[in-house]
Amino acid sequence: MALFERKTETENVTGDAATRALSVAAVENDFVEGVYDKLANVYDLIFGPTLHPGRLRAIERMNIQPGERVLEVGVGTGINLSLYPREATVTGIDFSSSMLEKARERAARKDAAPVRLLQMDAADLKFADNAFDIVYAPYLISVVPDPVKVAQEMRRVCRPGGRIIFLNHFLSPNPILSRIERLISPFTVHIGFKSDLDLPAFVAQTDLKPVSIEKVNVPKIWSLVTCVK
Amino acid sequence: MAVDPELLEILACPNCKTKVELVKGGTALKCPQCRRVYPIKDDIPVMLIDEATIEN
Numbered sequence: 001m002a003l004f005e006r007k008t009e010t011e012n013v014t015g016d017a018a019t020r021a022l023s024v025a026a027v028e029n030d031f032v033e034g035v036y037d038k039l040a041n042v043y044d045l046i047f048g049p050t051l052h053p054g055r056l057r058a059i060e061r062m063n064i065q066p067g068e069r070v071l072e073v074g075v076g077t078g079i080n081l082s083l084y085p086r087e088a089t090v091t092g093i094d095f096s097s098s099m100l101e102k103a104r105e106r107a108a109r110k111d112a113a114p115v116r117l118l119q120m121d122a123a124d125l126k127f128a129d130n131a132f133d134i135v136y137a138p139y140l141i142s143v144v145p146d147p148v149k150v151a152q153e154m155r156r157v158c159r160p161g162g163r164i165i166f167l168n169h170f171l172s173p174n175p176i177l178s179r180i181e182r183l184i185s186p187f188t189v190h191i192g193f194k195s196d197l198d199l200p201a202f203v204a205q206t207d208l209k210p211v212s213i214e215k216v217n218v219p220k221i222w223s224l225v226t227c228v229k
Numbered sequence: 230m231a232v233d234p235e236l237l238e239i240l241a242c243p244n245c246k247t248k249v250e251l252v253k254g255g256t257a258l259k260c261p262q263c264r265r266v267y268p269i270k271d272d273i274p275v276m277l278i279d280e281a282t283i284e285n
Contacts (some may be wrong), residue, residue, distance in 0.1 A: 054242065091236070100273050115235055119278040131239040 013182065013196070017204040023194040025185040027145050029121065033096050035192050036076075036143075040098035043077050046191075050141060054216035058138060058167045059083045061212070061226050068133040073122045073154060074140030075115075078103030082114040091116045091132070093125070123149040130159040138167045142197040147168060151206040158229045164208065166225040167216070170199035199223065232258070232274060243267070243278045259284070 012021040016181040026223070059080070064070060066087035071081060075092025076099045084090050092115050094100045100117055106117045120126050122137070123146050135158040141147045151164075158164050172178045178196070203210060208227045216224050232240075233249055242249050242260035249258040249267065258267045258274055265281040267274060 042250045089235070097270075097273075097275075101271070104271055104273060116233070117273045117275055118240075118271075119280075126243050126276045128239045128241060190266070199241055 013198065017198075017201045019205075020198065020201050022147055022198045022201050022205070023102070023142075023185055023196050025194045025196070027143075027189050027190050027194070031096060031189075032143055032145070032192075035190065036096040037098040039192055040077065040096065040102055043099070043102075044079060044107055047139070048079065051217060051222070053218065054167050054222050055080055055083060055138060057214070057216050058136065058165055058224055061224060062134050062136065062163060062165060064088045064134065069131070070134045070136060071127070071132040071138045071154075071157060073125075073135065073150070074143070075100070075103050075117065076139075077105035078112070078115070078117075080138060081106055081112040081115055082109070084115075086113050088113060090114070091118070093118045093120045094121065095119065095121055123153060125153045125157050127157045129156055130162075130171050131157050133159055133162045134165065135162065136165045136167075139193070140171070141166055141168050141202070142170075142193045142195075147197065147202055148205045149210060155206070155208065155229055160229055162229050164227040164229060166227075167222065168197065168225070169193065169195065169222045170202070172221065177178075190193045232269065240274070240276070243276050244281070 013024055022028050063087055069089045072092040075094050090113050099207040100119055103117055122144055135154045144150050154164050171181055181196040185194045210227050212226045214224045216222050241248055244265055245263045247260050247262035251259050252259040256269050264283050266284050267276055267281050
């Protein structure tokens with residue numbers, strides 16, 4: 001007889017969406033920073049073309065009006081910068097200085113919209129409440145240690161009526177695929193993301209109100225989640 | 230893009246959430262409350278408490 005019961009990793013991620021763990025994998029900021037410092041030189045090559053249709057759709061969904069203030073959380077190498085209309089005011093933050101260095105080089109190119117870049121923690125944004133019209137996290141939320149905290153911060157800095165947009169891979173609703181995604185998640189964190197982030201649990205725990213959830217990219221295993229504050 | 234007035238308006242000290250000010254000829258941001266100075270490296274303000282210095 002066991003002296004105590006130990007919850008297995010799988011048990012933690014099943015059950016009520018309001019309380020269950022979002023992923024079997026746990027990461028910390030220092031670990032993620034280390035991974036992305038290494039990825040900075042090859043990120044665009046590995047994650048560039050495959051994930052690009054989702055980026056284009058996200059910009060389309062944002063429907064950015066002249067003068068609107070956009071915050072990109074996890075600006076990374078600045079791969080989105082050439083996609084924004086030039087009339088937008090774009091601010092980008094990232095935790096990794098190596099990734100930001102790439103973004104700075106990119107921002108200096110002629111085709112990029114003007115952007116302000118800052119180094120900060122997505123889970124602890126240094127902006128005033130309601131400071132932005134659009135707050136966008138492209139391929140970020142499965143990378144951070146605490147996705148719920150990041151989403152709450154994104155909501156805080158977004159003005160009432162503004163848009164909060166997540167572009168990400170989430171756990172498949174298919175039981176076989178989801179089992180594989182959970183199985184490989186402790187390994188995929190080493191290349192920069194958790195493969196098993198649970199969308200229903202994420203939405204339930206963040207108090208976000210998605211107005212649309214669409215599948216993007218090929219294969220269509222990524223989602224574009226648009227919310228209005 | 231350097232730190233513009235609009236950005237300064239919405240930017241807060243990572244430690245005490247007070248509005249920060251541009252100092253040292255625009256190469257750093259300082260919190261008047263807790264006196265922490267955040268460097269601006271290659272035009273990128275580093276808004277991390279660990280990277281700040283405390284100056285009088």
